[in-house]
Amino acid sequence: MPHYQPPEAMAGTPAKATLGAGTVLYRVHGSHRPAAAFNPRPAHCLYGGGRFDSTGCDAYGYLYAGLSPESAVSETLLHSLPFDPAGGARLVPRAAVAGRRLSVLRLTAAVDVVSLLTGPELAAVHQDSWLVQAESRDYPYTRDWAHWIRRHTEPWAQGFLWSSKRDPGERALVLFGDRCPPDALAATGDEAVDFDGPGGRAWLDSVLLPYQARLAP
Incomplete structure (x- = not known):
């Protein structure tokens, strides 16, 4: 964890990235919550x-x-999941997928996010890769830094974009409900993948396989 609190002022200029209207997003969420609903x-x-x-x-x-x-999937289900020292597949507990699904959404309007993809972009908010790669024990601190970045990017920053910790070649993001327009997200019409069903379990195993992981029996 960092050994310092966020400074009073932001010396750098946060990098802005625009996700255009029509951008397709994939969300793993509890089936009790509508796909486009903010937590x-x-x-x-x-x-x-x-x-x-x-x-x-x-x-x-x-x-x-x-x-x-x-x-x-990797950001949600491979979180802090260790590799098997014997070389076997990592096992995702069944409890981790119970009541969950993957939904496909699209942005109905362009949104501006703080880009945290590169070293200079992280340095612009007084941080390094720790902010986007820290494990859960440090999340109280990453949340505090997120609040600080939000304060210094009000009102334009509608979310953050970063490289997935579990797959650095992929992109993860968070959107802020208080700054996104109403109905900023809409379903694409693609059928949700319910992880509880046989088809969903098979689909999920196919996605997990390249990460040396699978659902536990």
Whole structure:
């Protein structure tokens, strides 16, 4: 974790990337939540929660997605999943996929996000790869940094874009519900993949295979 708090002022200029209307996003989410609905529940400031969730210190709806199915799946299901020292496949617990599905969405309007893809882009917000590669034990700190970046990019930054920790060649993103226009996301018409069903399990195993992982029996 970093040994310093965010500074009062931002010396650099955060990099802006625009995701155009029509951009296709892939989201792994609980089937109880509509595919395009932002998560309204703030995380605890210290315990649980995701990398860039809102907290009571900065409350906003948030929605994580990937620019590919592989990004969405690997960021969600391979989180802190260790490799087998004996060389076997990593096993994704069945509980990790229970009640979950992958949905395909598209942006109905262009959104501007803070790009955190390169060293200079991270340095512009006083950070390095730790911000987007830290494990869950450091998420209270990454959330605090996210709140700071949001404050210094208000009102234009509607989310963050970064290289997936689990697959650096893929892109992950978070969108902020308080800054995106209403109905910013719409379903594409592609059928959701329910991970609980036989077809969903087979599809998921095919995506996990290149990552030396599969669903546990």
